[in-house]
Amino acid sequence: MNLSKDTLEKIDAVISRYPEKRSASLMVIHLVQDELGAIDLEACEWIAQKLELQPINVRELITFYPMLREQPWGKKHVRVCRTLPCALRGSYATCKTLEKKLGVKEGHVSENGEYSLEFMECLADCGEGPV
Numbered sequence: 001m002n003l004s005k006d007t008l009e010k011i012d013a014v015i016s017r018y019p020e021k022r023s024a025s026l027m028v029i030h031l032v033q034d035e036l037g038a039i040d041l042e043a044c045e046w047i048a049q050k051l052e053l054q055p056i057n058v059r060e061l062i063t064f065y066p067m068l069r070e071q072p073w074g075k076k077h078v079r080v081c082r083t084l085p086c087a088l089r090g091s092y093a094t095c096k097t098l099e100k101k102l103g104v105k106e107g108h109v110s111e112n113g114e115y116s117l118e119f120m121e122c123l124a125d126c127g128e129g130p131v
Contacts (some may be wrong), residue, residue: 001042007035021051025061029068037072061116066120068126074109074116081123081131095119114127 003011014027028051032040032043039062041049041055048055061067080095095106098117104110106117125131 001036001046003032003035007031015051022053022057025051025053025058025063029058029061032096033068038069040070072109075114075119077116077118078122079118079120079123080106081121081125081129082119083122085126086123086129086131089129091119094130 010031011028014031015021015024018024025047026079027038028047032047033039036043038060044058048058051058063071078098080098081091082095091104095117099105102110102115102117104115104117106119109116118124123131
């Protein structure tokens with residue numbers, strides 16, 4: 001895994017601000033994701049080693065928080081709300097339409113890498129749904 005010198009310095013600086021390395025987990029994950037586009041298995045293992053954790057401790061954060069990802073998104077990432085208010089107003093049909101128009105299945109990246117489409121929880125605009 002190749003991280004820039006700047007990112008490595010930022011990671012070390014973040015870790016030094018906490019009494020326990022584990023406390024820097026989310027900040028370090030964000031820094032790595034910002035540079036690599038995602039946290040793959042190699043990055044997960046590197047972060048775990050850097051923070052003196054087990055890889056599962058890092059992976060549980062990556063899979064819990066929706067802003068963290070294991071695979072890169074497309075250049076344009078489209079999110080569609082699937083919670084009840086938006087679902088009642090057509091978000092499932094909206095997602096199907098977007099799949100056809102963008103040429104990408106939900107949860108994937110288009111072949112040209114231009115688009116990714118994600119069905120996710122509330123986007124906090126329930127009165128204007130579907131969003």
